[in-house]
Amino acid sequence: MQKALIYCRVSSERQKNEGHGLESQEHRCREYASKKGYGIEMVFRDSFSGGGDYMKRPAMSEMLKYMDRRPYNSYVIVFDDLKRISRDTRYFLELIQSLKLRRATMECPNFVFNDSPEGEYVTTIMMAGGQLEREQNRRQVMQKMRARLEMGYYPFPALPLGYKHNKLTLTSNSNVTPAYPEASIIKEILEGYASGRFLEQLDVQKFLRDSKIKGNRPVYLEQVKRILTQSLFYAGWIEYKEWEVGIRKGQHEGIIDLATHEKIQDKLLGKIRHHVKQFLHPEFPLRRFVLCFKCRHPITASQSTSRNGQKKPYYWCNQVGCSERYKAIRRDKITDEFESILERIRPSDGVLNVTKKIVRSVWERKEKGIVSRKRKMTNELPGIESERNLWLQRLTKAKDDNVVAVYENELSKLAEKEAVLKHSIKSFETHRPNIETALDIVFDFLKNPLIQWQKGDIHRKRLVLRLIFEAPLAYNKESGFETASLSLPLRVFCLPEAQNTRLVEVAGMSPRP
Numbered sequence: 001m002q003k004a005l006i007y008c009r010v011s012s013e014r015q016k017n018e019g020h021g022l023e024s025q026e027h028r029c030r031e032y033a034s035k036k037g038y039g040i041e042m043v044f045r046d047s048f049s050g051g052g053d054y055m056k057r058p059a060m061s062e063m064l065k066y067m068d069r070r071p072y073n074s075y076v077i078v079f080d081d082l083k084r085i086s087r088d089t090r091y092f093l094e095l096i097q098s099l100k101l102r103r104a105t106m107e108c109p110n111f112v113f114n115d116s117p118e119g120e121y122v123t124t125i126m127m128a129g130g131q132l133e134r135e136q137n138r139r140q141v142m143q144k145m146r147a148r149l150e151m152g153y154y155p156f157p158a159l160p161l162g163y164k165h166n167k168l169t170l171t172s173n174s175n176v177t178p179a180y181p182e183a184s185i186i187k188e189i190l191e192g193y194a195s196g197r198f199l200e201q202l203d204v205q206k207f208l209r210d211s212k213i214k215g216n217r218p219v220y221l222e223q224v225k226r227i228l229t230q231s232l233f234y235a236g237w238i239e240y241k242e243w244e245v246g247i248r249k250g251q252h253e254g255i256i257d258l259a260t261h262e263k264i265q266d267k268l269l270g271k272i273r274h275h276v277k278q279f280l281h282p283e284f285p286l287r288r289f290v291l292c293f294k295c296r297h298p299i300t301a302s303q304s305t306s307r308n309g310q311k312k313p314y315y316w317c318n319q320v321g322c323s324e325r326y327k328a329i330r331r332d333k334i335t336d337e338f339e340s341i342l343e344r345i346r347p348s349d350g351v352l353n354v355t356k357k358i359v360r361s362v363w364e365r366k367e368k369g370i371v372s373r374k375r376k377m378t379n380e381l382p383g384i385e386s387e388r389n390l391w392l393q394r395l396t397k398a399k400d401d402n403v404v405a406v407y408e409n410e411l412s413k414l415a416e417k418e419a420v421l422k423h424s425i426k427s428f429e430t431h432r433p434n435i436e437t438a439l440d441i442v443f444d445f446l447k448n449p450l451i452q453w454q455k456g457d458i459h460r461k462r463l464v465l466r467l468i469f470e471a472p473l474a475y476n477k478e479s480g481f482e483t484a485s486l487s488l489p490l491r492v493f494c495l496p497e498a499q500n501t502r503l504v505e506v507a508g509m510s511p512r513p
Contacts, residue, residue, distance in 0.1 A: 004038035004076045005063060005104075006030070009046040009084045022047070025080040032109040033078050041075070042066060067102045074103040082111055146243045152251040154238065160230045161213070161223075162186035162255070176252045185211045187255040190231055194256075194263035197459075201225060228264055235261040237419075246412045247419055258423050283313055284331065285461040286338060292317040293476040294324045304328065315475075329477055337480050338473075342450040345468065345486070352447060356439055377421050384418050442467075 008025040022045050033040050044066075046059035055061055067075060077099065099106060148155040154176050159165065164179040189207060192198045198207065201224045208227075209219045232239055232247070236254020239247040281287060284301035292299050297319040303311040313331035317324045388411060395407040444452065446467070453464050467487060474482045 001037065001039040002076055003041050003073055004033050004078050005066070006033070006040060006043040007046075007060065007063060007077055007079045007084070008043070009057070009059070009079075011047075025084065028080050028109055029078045032107070033076075036076075036107075038076055038078070040078075064098065064102070067104060071102075075105075077104055077106045079106070079108055080110075082108060142243070146240075146245060149238060149240050149243065149245045150248070152238050152248055154233070154250065154252060160233055161227060162234070163252070178253055178255055182213050183255050185213050186227065186234065189227065190234055190256050190264060191260055193228060193267065194260045201228070204228070228268060231256065231261040231264045237261075237423075244412075247416045249419060249423070258420070282458045284315070285458055285465075286315065286334065289465050289472050290315065290334065290338075291472050291474040292319065292322060292324050293474045293482065295319045295322040296474065297322070298472065299329075299475070301331065324477070327477060329475070334475060337475075339450060339453065341473075341481060341484055342453055342464075342468070345449055347446060349447075352443055356443065359439060374425055377425050380421060381418065384414055384421070388414050388418075 006026060006029040008022045008029065010021040026043060026045075030040060042063075044059040044063045046057045063077075067073070096106070145155040159176055162179055162183040162185070163176045166175055166177040185208075189198070189204055192207070193201075193204055198204045201221055204224045204227075205219055205221055208214070208224065233250070233252075234254060235256050235258050236250050236252060237247055237258065238250040239245060281301070283303075287301040288298040290299050291297065295317065297317065299315050299317050301313065301315045304314050305311050314328035315331060315334055316326060316328045319325060391407055391411050391414070395404065395411070398404050398407060449464050449468050453461055456464065470485045470487045473484055476482065
């Protein structure tokens with residue numbers, strides 16, 4: 001009995017899972033082999049396209065290896081249709097030669113192979129027709145995807161992390177939508193990287209790993225880089241330079257603003273650099289802020305293990321050549337003395353209220369400037385439209401391909417400039433911060449920094465250090481902290497002259513007794 005192998009293929013996992021292509025192909029092949037009296041030895045199933053290269057298909061490669069392990073056998077390869085084997089003429093001819101070397105032949109229920117010159121000609125024409133169909137389908141798919149991109153839709157099946165597919169309805173015009181809570185984590189990552197909270201991509205990787213957004217699967221730096229480079233999509237915009245689709249507003253909802261995207265890209269390109277990495281540890285908030293009084297270098301901190309196995313926290317200087325090197329200072333001692341400094345920083349309510357009035361007045365002037373900038377941007381839009389019409393007129397008259405490319409590039413730049421201007425104008429309308437809320441937050445820090453220090457996490461404590469002190473504090477193990485240099489606002493608030501009754505009365509307030 002002639003031994004036979006059956007080869008079945010569908011071009012995607014979706015066809016494999018949702019349809020019955022493999023089962024129907026195998027059934028037809030078995031019926032054909034039974035009529036011919038062949039004995040089926042093995043069935044190979046592929047759910048993989050791999051373009052025209054048959055060696056990229058796992059089952060096809062395994063079938064060739066299967067025959068190589070049995071060189072004493074000759075096989076008939078039964079398949080359902082020519083298109084199931086290949087849609088590329090060159091690879092098909094290579095496959096025929098590979099099978100001939102293994103003493104194998106091909107048979108198909110709806111096509112008769114013939115070794116004559118006429119038969120080979122017909123086979124080649126059939127394969128060329130399949131290749132033409134494949135390439136035409138590919139071109140049509142790409143054209144439709146590009147059209148979707150130009151309309152602002154995201155046409156690719158693999159979505160950026162934090163988004164999910166959404167069916168278009170009468171109330172929703174977007175095909176993708178943020179998937180919460182994953183989208184909130186991605187938003188925190190992007191804004192944190194732009195603001196400097198995450199100084200390096202390694203910091204983002206650790207945060208992403210700790211968030212468990214990907215479950216227990218490992219998080220690679222390449223995935224982090226992909227998230228950061230896709231920040232334009234996360235801002236609600238679309239661009240695909242490979243298909244010459246310029247930047248435009250997307251149909252999907254963004255989770256960050258365009259300014260955050262621009263900061264991220266500047267940082268990735270090296271335009272924004274953070275030269276000093278802050279080593280934050282919740283147990284040692286004063287590390288690298290307090291200085292050694294001898295060498296004036298920031299002190300470090302660590303846990304020291306005693307003889308009985310207990311861990312005790314210490315601050316200490318590790319500067320080479322310093323006489324205070326390795327001389328430990330108990331964390332509780334330096335923390336208590338630092339908190340006593342914060343406790344003495346208590347500006348009066350009257351001075352703070354005066355300052356609020358001044359800041360509010362400055363903010364009102366700034367808002368007038370924003371209105372002026374918005375008006376200026378709005379006036380720029382007609383000029384861009386006129387310039388675009390001028391380039392379009394030149395483009396219609398141009399005949400040289402190089403000149404046409406230059407004109408198209410200028411039109412693309414104008415379209416991008418127009419999109420950014422429109423987004424900035426819209427941002428002025430939608431992103432209007434509440435000045436009263438912002439003032440309350442800042443002045444809560446200034447009013448009683450000790451409470452903010454004691455109740456806050458490590459990031460809030462570092463914020464207290466930046467807001468309250470102009471420079472790091474030097475610490476002497478024997479005499480304690482040297483005189484603190486407060487930030488300019490607090491220096492003004494805490495001056496005796498600032499507490500003057502006359503100053504407070506000018507603002508129409510009663511001084512604090």
